[in-house]
Amino acid sequence: MLALVLYGLSSVIVAQVVRPKRHITMFAAVALGWSIGYFVLYALLPADLYFLPSTYLCSIRWFDMLYGFVVFLLNCHTFVDLFSGSCGGFSTALLVAILQHRSRPATTETLIAKFKLDDQSDRIYGWRMPRLEKQGYVRRDPVSGHYFLTSKGRIIAVITFCLKRGMNLGEGG
Numbered sequence: 109m110l111a112l113v114l115y116g117l118s119s120v121i122v123a124q125v126v127r128p129k130r131h132i133t134m135f136a137a138v139a140l141g142w143s144i145g146y147f148v149l150y151a152l153l154p155a156d157l158y159f160l161p162s163t164y165l166c167s168i169r170w171f172d173m174l175y176g177f178v179v180f181l182l183n184c185h186t187f188v189d190l191f192s193g194s195c196g197g198f199s200t201a202l203l204v205a206i207l208q209h210r211s212r213p214a215t216t217e218t219l220i221a222k223f224k225l226d227d228q229s230d231r232i233y234g235w236r237m238p239r240l241e242k243q244g245y246v247r248r249d250p251v252s253g254h255y256f257l258t259s260k261g262r263i264i265a266v267i268t269f270c271l272k273r274g275m276n277l278g279e280g281g
Contacts, residue, residue: 245258
């Protein structure tokens with residue numbers, strides 16, 4: 109647990125200092141560092157942490173260490189999922205942009221202007237579809253301009269559709 113807390117705090121500090129473009133790379137690097145930190149803490153701290161009863165201790169020390177490390181990695185993954193779901197999404201960025209208008213309504217034009225790219229397109233309309241095309245999820249017909257799912261895109265769309273139906277989620281997102 110200590111290694112996980114230090115991982116979370118380190119991630120916040122590194123994100124403030126480095127200002128990464130891709131947070132997933134930063135999370136992985138910090139997790140690698142704290143993986144080493146986990147084993148150091150495991151070696152330095154007593155098995156009972158000065159308060160655990162003996163019934164909570166595993167008699168096979170290497171198994172206890174390995175099991176704890178797997179739990180640490182899974183918790184790091186959960187931390188990244190929490191970040192991605194709450195802070196890292198584009199929809200969340202739109203909500204924050206609207207929040208920053210305080211009590212005034214945010215117009216479509218204002219939001220598009222906030223998310224302008226260097227080529228004067230915007231992330232709302234001009235960024236998502238070209239990115240999906242570049243990653244091979246859709247293809248654009250050069251004559252009509254219509255978009256079609258590739259087989260890769262169709263697989264993801266079907267899986268997502270089924271998961272959303274299974275979780276009773278509505279449109280969007």
